[in-house]
Amino acid sequence: MPPTLKDIASEAGVSPATVSNVINGVQARVSTDTRDRILRIVERHGYVPSASARSLAARSSRIVGLLVPAADKDSLTLSPHTAGVVGTLERALRRHDYHLMLRGIARPAEVTEALRSWNLDGAVLLGFHDADIDRLRRRHVGDVALVAMDAYSDNPLALAVRSDDHAGGRLAARRLLDLGHRRIAFAGPAFSATGVVRQRYEGFRQAFADVGAVWDERLHCVADTTRTAGRDAGLRIAASLPEVTAIVATADALAVGIMEGLAAAGKTVPGDVSIVGYDDADIASFVTPKLTTVAQDLRAKSAVAVRLLLDRLAGRPRPETAVTLEVALIERGTTAPVRRAA
Amino acid sequence: MPPTLKDIASEAGVSPATVSNVINGVQARVSTDTRDRILRIVERHGYVPSASARSLAARSSRIVGLLVPAADKDSLTLSPHTAGVVGTLERALRRHDYHLMLRGIARPAEVTEALRSWNLDGAVLLGFHDADIDRLRRRHVGDVALVAMDAYSDNPLALAVRSDDHAGGRLAARRLLDLGHRRIAFAGPAFSATGVVRQRYEGFRQAFADVGAVWDERLHCVADTTRTAGRDAGLRIAASLPEVTAIVATADALAVGIMEGLAAAGKTVPGDVSIVGYDDADIASFVTPKLTTVAQDLRAKSAVAVRLLLDRLAGRPRPETAVTLEVALIERGTTAPVRRAA
DNA sequence: CTGAAAGCGCTTACAG
DNA sequence: CTGAAAGCGCTTACAG
Numbered sequence: 001m002p003p004t005l006k007d008i009a010s011e012a013g014v015s016p017a018t019v020s021n022v023i024n025g026v027q028a029r030v031s032t033d034t035r036d037r038i039l040r041i042v043e044r045h046g047y048v049p050s051a052s053a054r055s056l057a058a059r060s061s062r063i064v065g066l067l068v069p070a071a072d073k074d075s076l077t078l079s080p081h082t083a084g085v086v087g088t089l090e091r092a093l094r095r096h097d098y099h100l101m102l103r104g105i106a107r108p109a110e111v112t113e114a115l116r117s118w119n120l121d122g123a124v125l126l127g128f129h130d131a132d133i134d135r136l137r138r139r140h141v142g143d144v145a146l147v148a149m150d151a152y153s154d155n156p157l158a159l160a161v162r163s164d165d166h167a168g169g170r171l172a173a174r175r176l177l178d179l180g181h182r183r184i185a186f187a188g189p190a191f192s193a194t195g196v197v198r199q200r201y202e203g204f205r206q207a208f209a210d211v212g213a214v215w216d217e218r219l220h221c222v223a224d225t226t227r228t229a230g231r232d233a234g235l236r237i238a239a240s241l242p243e244v245t246a247i248v249a250t251a252d253a254l255a256v257g258i259m260e261g262l263a264a265a266g267k268t269v270p271g272d273v274s275i276v277g278y279d280d281a282d283i284a285s286f287v288t289p290k291l292t293t294v295a296q297d298l299r300a301k302s303a304v305a306v307r308l309l310l311d312r313l314a315g316r317p318r319p320e321t322a323v324t325l326e327v328a329l330i331e332r333g334t335t336a337p338v339r340r341a342a
Numbered sequence: 343m344p345p346t347l348k349d350i351a352s353e354a355g356v357s358p359a360t361v362s363n364v365i366n367g368v369q370a371r372v373s374t375d376t377r378d379r380i381l382r383i384v385e386r387h388g389y390v391p392s393a394s395a396r397s398l399a400a401r402s403s404r405i406v407g408l409l410v411p412a413a414d415k416d417s418l419t420l421s422p423h424t425a426g427v428v429g430t431l432e433r434a435l436r437r438h439d440y441h442l443m444l445r446g447i448a449r450p451a452e453v454t455e456a457l458r459s460w461n462l463d464g465a466v467l468l469g470f471h472d473a474d475i476d477r478l479r480r481r482h483v484g485d486v487a488l489v490a491m492d493a494y495s496d497n498p499l500a501l502a503v504r505s506d507d508h509a510g511g512r513l514a515a516r517r518l519l520d521l522g523h524r525r526i527a528f529a530g531p532a533f534s535a536t537g538v539v540r541q542r543y544e545g546f547r548q549a550f551a552d553v554g555a556v557w558d559e560r561l562h563c564v565a566d567t568t569r570t571a572g573r574d575a576g577l578r579i580a581a582s583l584p585e586v587t588a589i590v591a592t593a594d595a596l597a598v599g600i601m602e603g604l605a606a607a608g609k610t611v612p613g614d615v616s617i618v619g620y621d622d623a624d625i626a627s628f629v630t631p632k633l634t635t636v637a638q639d640l641r642a643k644s645a646v647a648v649r650l651l652l653d654r655l656a657g658r659p660r661p662e663t664a665v666t667l668e669v670a671l672i673e674r675g676t677t678a679p680v681r682r683a684a
Numbered sequence: 685c686t687g688a689a690a691g692c693g694c695t696t697a698c699a700g
Numbered sequence: 701c702t703g704a705a706a707g708c709g710c711t712t713a714c715a716g
Contacts, residue, residue: 002458002484004693015703020695031701046481048458052403053693055394056708066444075641076429083425087418090446099460100444102408104432116344116390118441142344256628286598288630299417346709357687362711373685395709398692686716695708700701 003045012038023049051099055119063099064309065114065123069132070104080281081298082126085149088302089124096310098122108132112140120144122309125151125158130194133158145312147305152194152322159308160322163296165196168327169203170210172248172276172294175329177211180338181246181274185219187233187258188250197250200278204248219244225251227260234261237273245273245338252277252284255291259334270336280330289333296327345387354380365391393441397461405441406431406651407456407465411474412446422623423640424468427491430644431466438652440464450474454482462486464651467493467500472536475500487654489647494536494664501650502664505638507538510669511545512552514590514618514636517671519553522680523588523616527561529575529600530592539592542620546590561586567593569602576603579615587615587680594619594626597633601676612678622672631675638669 005023009016014034021029022038030038041047055061066089070076078086090100098121103114105128115123122145125133133153136146146158153160176184186204191197208215219241223233230249234257237244249255255277259269267273269289277284280295304323312318347365351358356376363371364380372380383389397403408431412418420428432442440463445456447470457465464487467475475495478488488500495502518526528546533539550557561583565575572591576599579586591597597619601611609615611631619626622637646665654660 006693016694017696017704018702021702024695029701034701046454048455050398050461050693051459052394052397052461053708054695056392056398056710057693057695059695059708061394063443070433075433078420078425078429080422080425083420083422083428086425086428086444087420087446090444091412091417094446101405102428102432102442102444104429104436112388113390117393119392119394283625283628286625286628348709358710359688359712360686363686366711371685376685392709395692396711398694399709399711401692401711688715690712690714692709692711696706698703698705700703 003047005047005049008038008041008045008047011041014038059119061119061121062097063101063118063120064093065118065120066100066102066126067105067111067114067123067128068102068126069128070106076104079127080283081279084298085126085302085305088299089306092303092306093309096306108135111136115141115144121313122146124149124305124309129192131192145309147308147312149301149305150196152196152199159312159318161301161304161308161325162196162322163301163325163327165199165327166203166206168278168294168296169200169205169248170207171203171327171329172200172278173204173207174210175292175331175335176246176248176274176276177207177213179246179274179335182213182338183216183219183241183243184246184248185221185237185241185244186248187221187223187230187237187254189224190222200248200250221247223254225254227253227257230254230257230259231261231264232257234258234263235265236261238262238265238267246335247273247275249275250278252279252281252291252293255293255334256283256287259287259291270334272339274335274338276329276335284330285332292332292335293330294327295330297325300325345389347389347391350380350383350387350389353383356380401461403461403463404439405443405460405462406435407460407462408442408444408468409447409453409456409465409470410444410468411470412448418446421469422625423621426640427468427644427647430641431648434645434648435651438648450477453478457483457486463655464488466491466647466651471534473534487651489650491643491647492538494538494541501654501660503643503646503650503667504538504664505643505667505669507541507669508545508548510620510636510638511542511547511590512549513545513669513671514542514620515546515549516552517634517673517677518588518590518616518618519549519555521588521616521677524555524680525558525561525583525585526588526590527563527579527583527586528590529563529565529572529579529596531566532564542590542592563589565596565600567596569595569599572596572599572601573603573606574599576600576605577607578603580604580607580609588677589615589617591617592620594621594623594633594635597635597676598625598629601629601633612676613681616677616680618671618677626672627674634674634677635672636669637672639667642667 009019125148130153148158223229277291277293284291284293351361467490472495490500565571619633619635626633626635
């Protein structure tokens with residue numbers, strides 16, 4: 001049996017309350033002498049407080065949930081983007097003595113269960129649709145501190161951090177426009193009124209408006225953000241949209257797939273078609289030619305998420321609005337000036 | 343205030359003990375009538391049991407820890423390999439009503455703290471050195487069920503799942519030998535007496551013995567498993583080991599880096615030099631030419647880890663030895679017959 | 685089939 | 701600066 005707080009107390013000849021105060025660093029309530037004595041005993045026994053007991057008594061678990069949609073029953077797919085965030089989150093939380101519980105969410109009701117069951121102090125929602133976040137009500141979440149990453153929901157129950165997706169779409173299109181392209185396809189998953197993809201799309205459209213060009217809506221190409229879907233899309237574009245000279249894709253994997261599809265159809269990149277990806281994932285610089293892409297700062301995004309969470313837990317004032325981080329266009333080898341018609 | 347078990351009990355006009363039995367599915371102790379009545383009330387209130395209270399009273403947390411080394415203070419780097427495992431683990435555990443706590447481990451002592459604090463029922467150790475696992479003692483881990491992935495430690499406190507790394511190294515080398523190569527470099531991180539890399543190395547050597555060829559130890563090239571380190575290694579090999587006609591690398595990222603280094607030095611792959619990677623990560627098929635590599639089945643590995651854990655938690659007999667999964671060589675574009683000396 | 689009671693290991697006013 | 705006591709929300713023998 002590992003020692004309990006009571007064991008430590010009786011060995012030190014003090015009350016459990018005093019040991020509790022020492023462990024929790026309540027300086028004001030314990031003399032230096034007894035504190036040192038207790039600390040030595042704690043050390044010697046390798047005493048570790050029971051988090052369940054603590055959580056039960058203090059009504060605070062010091063657990064933050066990381067909630068990720070689990071479409072599939074068998075596996076959460078952690079995108080490279082998600083995986084990059086997880087590591088930073090864990091460390092940052094750990095430094096503040098919080099634990100991270102990872103939870104896949106298959107049905108909306110599971111959010112409530114996840115929060116309530118372990119009495120989470122906070123949770124980070126990663127990769128949820130805005131609609132799901134909109135639907136959250138106080139009765140679902142209690143007063144758990146919630147941070148939604150990459151969300152455009154304005155549900156006040158969740159703080160939001162995201163990259164400037166509108167600027168990202170705009171940057172990508174603008175660069176291509178500047179290179180002389182006009183027949184630019186937009187490739188990405190279906191989107192609704194709000195959300196990351198919608199924002200990138202609007203930014204993309206804005207770039208056309210900026211230079212006074214008109215965009216042909218038939219160049220909107222719906223495709224999942226996977227390499228396989230990209231391959232199909234590339235083939236499709238080559239076959240039925242031969243006038244396209246450039247493509248903006250909403251994810252690097254998609255862009256890479258499109259490159260392959262184009263190649264299979266006999267088109268060269270960037271000779272015949274220029275292409276811009278999104279995220280600056282590892283693959284962006286593994287392909288040949290290296291992918292021009294829109295980069296976001298994942299570490300910064302995670303760091304902000306943690307700060308928002310901790311501020312909220314400490315009762316500090318919350319920001320007025322969502323926190324939006326800058327993005328940057330990384331120009332590599334898949335973009336070139338439009339080839340003048342022969 | 344969310345309802346407690348007591349609230350449910352008094353509303354149903356029964357004792358807390360009975361509600362507890364219903365919630366825990368103890369069929370034998372409750373009549374169908376009262377069970378249904380209670381379940382309806384539970385449903386209506388959206389009652390969620392407090393996991394801390396449960397954990398405290400039952401001495402079982404139903405939490406499994408996922409312990410990952412955190413060298414860096416700021417971030418756990420989840421390799422693609424690790425990220426692939428995490429998703430499967432979470433779902434499989436969830437299906438059995440376990441929760442997953444993700445914890446980065448910077449100092450050995452943190453293992454104990456992690457296990458004890460939340461009274462973990464089990465833990466999966468991911469990516470630890472054998473030496474760290476060897477060092478685990480009963481007093482550190484109590485009777486927590488432990489599964490070490492990719493470990494070759496024979497510490498009986500941890501069950502082990504791993505791929506057949508020896509076979510992997512052997513397969514890779516054998517294929518190159520069959521293609522006529524003899525001057526084959528082995529590129530990978532420094533290794534000690536045991537461990538994944540050591541096994542691959544031994545397998546590599548075995549392949550030479552299999553065909554009665556002699557390996558020149560100067561062709562052992564130590565490099566971290568990153569693309570950057572690979573680039574350097576590629577440059578180094580081109581400059582100081584010009585006789586090398588093939589390379590086995592212990593990771594895909596390393597192999598890809600080496601390809602770049604070789605290219606920078608004016609060598610072609612697979613024209614001048616063949617190369618085999620390890621893992622079949624995404625990047626393996628993103629590069630040009632596509633990387634020949636040794637693939638392991640991550641889903642299977644995670645699934646076995648969970649099964650070992652659950653078996654142990656259910657008190658079922660443990661396997662006699664470590665579970666070893668098969669690997670396969672995926673031949674793609676980076677391997678070709680040795681070019682006959684001009 | 686059901687309930688009363690003790691207890692899991694802490695924290696938190698409150699009193700001194 | 702320190703302690704006695706109640707309580708957090710469950711589970712678990714035990715008795716009936």
